[in-house]
Amino acid sequence: MTRTPLRPLARILDARAKGENPDVIERENIRKRHEEMRDKFRRRSEGRLLVLGVFFFCVFALVGVRMGVLAMSEPGEPRTAASGTNIVAQRADIVDRQGRILATNLSTYSLYAQPPLMIDKRRSARELVAIFPDLDEQKLVKQFTGKRKFLWIKKKLSPEQMQQVHDIGDPGLLFGPREMRLYPNGKLAAHVLGGASFGREGVNSAEVIGVAGVEKTFDAYLRDPANGGRPLQLSLDLTVQAAVRRVLWGGMKLMNARGATAVLMDVKTGEIVALASLPDFDPNDRPRPLTKGEAADSPLFNRAVQGLYELGSTYKIFAAAQALDIGLMNPSTLVDTKGPLRWGKYKIRDFHNYGNQLTLTDVIVKSSNIGAARVALQIGAKRQQEFLKSLGLFDPTTLEMVEARGARPLLPPKWSEISTMTVSYGHGISASPVHLAAAYAAMVNGGTRVQPTLLKQAGPQNGERVISQKTSETIRNMLRQVVVRGTASFGEVEGYAVGGKTGTADKPKPTGGYYKDKVIATFASVFPANDPKYVLIVTLDEPVETSGPKPRRTAGWTAVPVAAEIIRRVAPLLDIRPQIEPLHPVGVTLTSN
Amino acid sequence: MRSFFFVLSALAVMGLAFWAYRESYETQQSLKAVSELQARIGKEREALSVLRAEWAYLNRPDRLRELADLNFDRLGLLPLDAGQFSRVDQVAFPAVTLPPITNPVDVVGNLETTQ
Numbered sequence: 001m002t003r004t005p006l007r008p009l010a011r012i013l014d015a016r017a018k019g020e021n022p023d024v025i026e027r028e029n030i031r032k033r034h035e036e037m038r039d040k041f042r043r044r045s046e047g048r049l050l051v052l053g054v055f056f057f058c059v060f061a062l063v064g065v066r067m068g069v070l071a072m073s074e075p076g077e078p079r080t081a082a083s084g085t086n087i088v089a090q091r092a093d094i095v096d097r098q099g100r101i102l103a104t105n106l107s108t109y110s111l112y113a114q115p116p117l118m119i120d121k122r123r124s125a126r127e128l129v130a131i132f133p134d135l136d137e138q139k140l141v142k143q144f145t146g147k148r149k150f151l152w153i154k155k156k157l158s159p160e161q162m163q164q165v166h167d168i169g170d171p172g173l174l175f176g177p178r179e180m181r182l183y184p185n186g187k188l189a190a191h192v193l194g195g196a197s198f199g200r201e202g203v204n205s206a207e208v209i210g211v212a213g214v215e216k217t218f219d220a221y222l223r224d225p226a227n228g229g230r231p232l233q234l235s236l237d238l239t240v241q242a243a244v245r246r247v248l249w250g251g252m253k254l255m256n257a258r259g260a261t262a263v264l265m266d267v268k269t270g271e272i273v274a275l276a277s278l279p280d281f282d283p284n285d286r287p288r289p290l291t292k293g294e295a296a297d298s299p300l301f302n303r304a305v306q307g308l309y310e311l312g313s314t315y316k317i318f319a320a321a322q323a324l325d326i327g328l329m330n331p332s333t334l335v336d337t338k339g340p341l342r343w344g345k346y347k348i349r350d351f352h353n354y355g356n357q358l359t360l361t362d363v364i365v366k367s368s369n370i371g372a373a374r375v376a377l378q379i380g381a382k383r384q385q386e387f388l389k390s391l392g393l394f395d396p397t398t399l400e401m402v403e404a405r406g407a408r409p410l411l412p413p414k415w416s417e418i419s420t421m422t423v424s425y426g427h428g429i430s431a432s433p434v435h436l437a438a439a440y441a442a443m444v445n446g447g448t449r450v451q452p453t454l455l456k457q458a459g460p461q462n463g464e465r466v467i468s469q470k471t472s473e474t475i476r477n478m479l480r481q482v483v484v485r486g487t488a489s490f491g492e493v494e495g496y497a498v499g500g501k502t503g504t505a506d507k508p509k510p511t512g513g514y515y516k517d518k519v520i521a522t523f524a525s526v527f528p529a530n531d532p533k534y535v536l537i538v539t540l541d542e543p544v545e546t547s548g549p550k551p552r553r554t555a556g557w558t559a560v561p562v563a564a565e566i567i568r569r570v571a572p573l574l575d576i577r578p579q580i581e582p583l584h585p586v587g588v589t590l591t592s593n
Numbered sequence: 594m595r596s597f598f599f600v601l602s603a604l605a606v607m608g609l610a611f612w613a614y615r616e617s618y619e620t621q622q623s624l625k626a627v628s629e630l631q632a633r634i635g636k637e638r639e640a641l642s643v644l645r646a647e648w649a650y651l652n653r654p655d656r657l658r659e660l661a662d663l664n665f666d667r668l669g670l671l672p673l674d675a676g677q678f679s680r681v682d683q684v685a686f687p688a689v690t691l692p693p694i695t696n697p698v699d700v701v702g703n704l705e706t707t708q
Contacts, residue, residue, distance in 0.1 A: 100649065101645060101646065101649035104642065104646045104649065105642065105646075106642075106643065106646055107639060107643075182646055182650075184646060184649035184653055185649070185653045185655075186655065188653070188654065188655075238654065242655075242658075243672070493675075494675065495675045496675070568674075569672055569673075571675065572673040572674060572675050572677065572678065573673055577678050578675040578676075578678055
């Protein structure tokens with residue numbers, strides 16, 4: 001660029017000659033130069049802006065196009081990742097404590113129809129009914145010939161049925177892949193597992209959702225892909241559960257009972273090793289809930305968890321334990337059992353007359369209602385309530401089943417003195433057998449609270465202390481005495497030192513009052529009593545034992561033999577070695593004079 | 594000199610292009626193989642889960658009990674019983690059977706030490 005001088009000599013001289021101001025020329029030139037410079041800078045900045053604009057446009061266009069592509073394209077699996085995908089099924093398996101399968105998945109097909117694609121609709125309908133007798137031919141023809149473009153025919157097909165439908169050869173009958181839940185053990189542990197059904201359904205897949213039991217409680221966990229198909233391990237033991245269910249079923253039939261339930265629980269860890277409730281159902285083909293009548297009549301009703309029963313004399317041990325623990329009594333304290341005990345308009349009677357006085361141990365051994373009521377009166381209503389609450393008998397259990405949350409024990413509406421007395425022998429208060437199992441576990445495991453659980457635990461729970469170690473030991477001895485010389489003499493199982501407490505409660509009528517000839521018989525047992533490992537609660541609903549001249553309904557004749565047989569079968573399976581019961585060491589009690 | 598460099602760089606570009614082309618094709622081949630393998634793994638896994646389900650179904654306690662009942666005369670299986678527990682020291686040792694002596698040892702030897 002040629003630079004023009006600000007004061008060109010020729011023009012200056014010329015201007016001077018004409019008498020003009022030469023500075024005007026200089027200013028004019030400066031102005032021109034500035035204009036030139038301004039134009040130049042503007043061009044440059046405009047160029048830069050353009051470049052920047054183009055750059056931003058390109059980047060935004062790239063991002064936009066990429067987003068569009070991602071949004072429109074089909075999702076694909078990452079193929080270059082080193083490890084393959086671990087997820088096989090959309091729902092994880094459920095296994096027992098030794099890893100044996102309780103619930104798994106199986107791929108199958110569903111059948112749907114697209115009537116516009118069908119050729120011979122009447123023939124297809126006829127042949128479908130021949131394969132699936134539960135379908136209605138008239139209805140199918142109506143659906144096929146109507147306006148519908150799509151309809152489901154069957155949710156699950158067996159391979160044979162699928163082949164038969166294939167052989168119809170209608171292009172409008174189509175199959176969609178499905179994953180179905182399979183419970184290979186059938187009715188075993190049906191109430192614990194619950195069942196599963198389809199949620200939202202599409203042609204290519206369908207959600208499998210849990211509808212009851214642990215399937216529902218752990219629905220989110222089982223479906224969480226982040227778990228990588230890791231199975232849910234329960235505390236149940238398949239073989240023990242099978243043995244318990246079989247013996248209980250036999251016992252229910254022998255004792256002519258309407259229903260039965262058994263809960264086997266580890267006293268230290270709170271693990272439920274077996275939980276059976278009869279009658280039961282097949283979770284592969286879950287029946288519909290009853291629309292009328294009592295819910296308890298349905299096989300879906302879980303007596304062990306949902307059934308709130310007055311558990312009768314099994315509660316007496318709580319009164320005895322509290323009396324021992326607060327130092328009110330010792331096992332040989334004499335309790336007045338002179339009957340009948342009158343309280344206002346109520347009369348409390350014993351099954352037999354046990355004389356005027358019994359020791360506290362004998363109140364439990366002979367199961368004296370009057371004795372228990374007197375002990376409870378000495379303890380007082382407030383302390384009694386606190387104690388029962390600390391055992392978890394006032395709140396729903398924390399068992400991991402949806403049904404457990406609804407099972408809130410029924411308490412007397414107003415805790416009067418008569419309530420204190422009746423509650424001490426288990427009347428006027430209802431709880432589920434699982435509640436009782438947890439409370440008994442706390443009584444015998446050394447005195448710490450146990451929460452029942454269905455998940456396998458790593459170690460003992462070591463909950464809060466409910467009674468002292470020494471009281472727990474005394475209670476174990478009392479429970480053992482009940483079997484050795486008391487109401488549960490049929491409960492003796494050689495080598496396993498069974499201890500326990502019977503309970504027979506009249507069934508309440510729905511209209512109020514109690515039935516005379518319908519009872520709930522319960523046996524709450526622990527074994528081995530000298531070093532308890534498991535509690536077993538057996539409850540029979542309306543049992544009658546008819547081998548004698550008169551029908552017998554007490555728990556000692558009905559629930560106890562069933563429980564003993566369960567223990568006989570199950571204890572070896574639980575790896576408990578039979579042993580000769582150690583005698584109580586002859587202790588020297590230090591006394592001061 | 595300059596033309597030599599041109600030729601050399603042109604050759605290098607051609608060589609690199611050939612290499613990149615081959616690599617790209619090899620990658621595509623490997624990806625294909627990987628997806629095939631993964632499909633196969635998926636199928637095998639599915640088959641495995643079916644087999645597991647079948648195993649669980651065949652080993653269900655009801656069926657095992659029925660089989661034990663059916664084959665009772667051959668197997669004589671009964672439920673586990675407390676009487677079947679025992680102690681190790683109650684188990685008799687198997688009688689030791691000595692093998693026949695085929696090569697008697699010469700017990701008569703030279704008692705004197707050789708000097």
